[in-house]
Amino acid sequence: MSDDNLVEVDDTSPDYSDVEEYDLEEIKLQIIIEKNGKRTSTSKTITIQPVEYINVIEKVNAIVQKALRNKNINPADYSMSYKAVNARGPSNELEDKLDFHEFIEDYKKVIAAKKKMSVIVIVEDSESEKTKSIRKRLKVKIIYISASFLLFFYITNL
Numbered sequence: 001m002s003d004d005n006l007v008e009v010d011d012t013s014p015d016y017s018d019v020e021e022y023d024l025e026e027i028k029l030q031i032i033i034e035k036n037g038k039r040t041s042t043s044k045t046i047t048i049q050p051v052e053y054i055n056v057i058e059k060v061n062a063i064v065q066k067a068l069r070n071k072n073i074n075p076a077d078y079s080m081s082y083k084a085v086n087a088r089g090p091s092n093e094l095e096d097k098l099d100f101h102e103f104i105e106d107y108k109k110v111i112a113a114k115k116k117m118s119v120i121v122i123v124e125d126s127e128s129e130k131t132k133s134i135r136k137r138l139k140v141k142i143i144y145i146s147a148s149f150l151l152f153f154y155i156t157n158l
Helices: 053-068 097-112 129-156
Strands: 027-035 041-048 078-084 117-123
Touching: 027 053, 041 053, 053 097, 053 117, 078 097, 097 117
Parallel strands: 027 117
Antiparallel strands: 027 041, 078 117
């Protein structure tokens, strides 16, 4: 095999590097947790160190689990975005490691401007309130029909 066929890989790029370097010892975030379709939200300010993608995702998930009192919730059950606290306009998605690199760059700018960064977590409902209401009414009807049938069956077999 000749050297002409070899592809050179840059091991220092963020996609191939195992160790993340962001020149930050810690990040301080305001975590805002909202349930999809509900107006109420919960917020908590946390400090995270070391500043690494997996560590940040795990810490945010721990806060979400605690706030919702649900140890089974995981990042696939919600979406995350970020923006400066009290900033106008849309927030930016925080979905994967590439988004995290962009988040860190934006975080540095926000902190340099003496502002705070917020991470917005929107928890998806497994089923809507309307669906829950319909299901509850359906269960009541099934129970009523079952009870009526049993009563009819009991009376006819006397």
